[in-house]
Amino acid sequence: MDFRLSPDEEAFQATLRRFGDEVLRKNEQEIDDKGVIPEHVLSEMARLGLFAMPVPEAYGGMGATAVQTEIAAEEIGRGDFSMATAVYFLLEAGWGWVLAKFGTEEAKQQILPSVCQGKTFLGIATTEPGGGSDLANMRTRSWRAGKEFVVDGEKSFLSGVMEARERGGGHVTLTRQKDGDGFNFLYVPASAKGTSAQKLVNMGRMGISTALLHYDEVHVPEHHLLGAEGRGFGVAMQGFQVARTFVAAACVGAAERAIETGMSYIKERRVFGQPLGKFEGIQFELADLYVQCEMVKWQVRRAAWLIDQYTFRGDHSHRSEVDRVVASVKLTAPQIAFEAVRRVMMWFGASGYTKEVGLERGLRGIMSYMVGAEGGLNVMRMILGRELLGKEFLPYAPPAGG
Ligand SMILES: Cc1cc2nc3c(=O)[nH]c(=O)nc-3n(C[C@H](O)[C@H](O)[C@H](O)COP(=O)(O)OP(=O)(O)OC[C@H]3O[C@@H](n4cnc5c(N)ncnc54)[C@H](O)[C@@H]3O)c2cc1C
Incomplete structure (x- = not known):
């Protein structure tokens, strides 16, 4: 077992970190205020090959692994705190993969190249x-x-x-x-x-x-x-497995950014004659946030690895394990990210409540992943209940083709 990223993955992560710092962060306020991702940001994403990354090269994608895509989602979630760019990215990555896997040849050739070029959505x-x-x-x-x-x-x-x-x-x-x-x-x-x-x-x-x-x-x-006529439910569920992993990855990026922002602040901000970070009340909160973030980060990486090993290969022999791991990260990552932002906002005191500091942007964005996008928290709990106790404990009849 090797927890390290490969040299190529590390280089890719460094490129994406630069894109996040130099392009996304500089534009996130405009994205949030104007309600649109500027064309030059989308063009840069296209240049980096970030649209629908897992789509095979034959249809214009990168043929990226789930781990590579997860790394990108993390960096994009860290770069644009509003989560708008992350959603744009992960929808195309997850559902682009589905279309490439289950679509007809004609549809793939017609639809995917322009999606991968960032021209269509x-x-x-x-x-x-x-x-x-x-x-x-x-x-x-x-x-x-x-x-x-x-x-x-x-x-x-x-x-x-x-x-x-x-x-x-x-x-x-x-x-x-x-x-x-x-x-x-x-x-x-x-x-x-x-x-x-x-x-x-x-x-x-x-x-x-x-x-x-x-x-x-x-x-x-x-x-x-x-997929086959009448069998679409199961196809959609595979797409959710993939897309939910990237939602969780974006949340990990947001949580890391919040924690780092908070750490810089508590080293500088002085209260009662010393840096805020000297007080145990704050250090203990930081320790808790760090541990939670690290735990979910590695579980998200495991989810992506499982998707590479099984879902991307059309191997359903470990479906229950993949479902459990994916549901657990979609359940926890948004909550951990939300809590990290909320706590760090408190460390900032009144300035944390301002739009200028911008932490609230993360709070609003991350909440979309809690209430719904790609499935609500209780739906993740239901998946875990089903996989832990068995289908007979589902409170409803499983759908046909599911
Ligand atoms: C910003 C945003 C973007 C979205 N984008 C998309 C998109 O692109 N495509 C798309 O199809 N959908 C999208 N959604 C919708 C999202 O998938 C749904 O919000 C989500 O599936 C929940 O559905 P619902 O909102 O109708 O809530 P409901 O299904 O009505 O559920 C209401 C609440 O009850 C909980 N709940 C449901 N069943 C149970 C149960 N049995 N026991 C206990 N609690 C339960 C749910 O978790 C939820 O909190 C988006 C949502 C948001 C907020």
């Missing part, structure tokens, strides 16, 4: 106004019509809808079969005929839009189907 659409956790009871329907599928319904809280409508692109969309018990997983362009969007105003992560997308009998070609 690729996201995920599972959540509906009626709920995001209980996916098996979704209402959006699809059915075959000759060489097309028709999608009818409504999805909500989708990241990147406005970007996809403006720049081009779309979402891999989970739908229930109208005439069957299964699910069809279909790529639907965000501005396809019959779609209409309504932007939602969030409290954080402002640089990427969240919106409701309505589908009024939207037609998509049959080659937009991912």
